[in-house]
Amino acid sequence: MRYQIIVAGRVDVSWGDWFDRMELLPHMRPDGSWVTSLTGDVTDQAALRGILNWLWDLNLNVISVRRAVAKGHRRRRQQRRNAAETSD
Numbered sequence: 001m002r003y004q005i006i007v008a009g010r011v012d013v014s015w016g017d018w019f020d021r022m023e024l025l026p027h028m029r030p031d032g033s034w035v036t037s038l039t040g041d042v043t044d045q046a047a048l049r050g051i052l053n054w055l056w057d058l059n060l061n062v063i064s065v066r067r068a069v070a071k072g073h074r075r076r077r078q079q080r081r082n083a084a085e086t087s088d
Helices: 013-019 045-057 073-087
Strands: 002-008 023-028 034-041 062-067
Touching: 002 045, 013 023, 013 045, 045 062
Parallel strands: none
Antiparallel strands: 002 034, 002 062, 023 034
């Protein structure tokens, strides 16, 4: 499954390998605060727990954890929707 974890602060993208090769994307919010999005495939709940434990050990504040749509899935879903609409 693919997950997206948002943490407070700016985490350097070079840390991606430490988090099971997740993609790290730091960005500034409109209020000027930094957050970092960690997105990637997680093999199972134990692996997800390991990532969350690592974030805890690094004293990073987790803002959210959610299942993310796999790459390409959103596009296929939209294509099916468009095909259904044109067939009506």
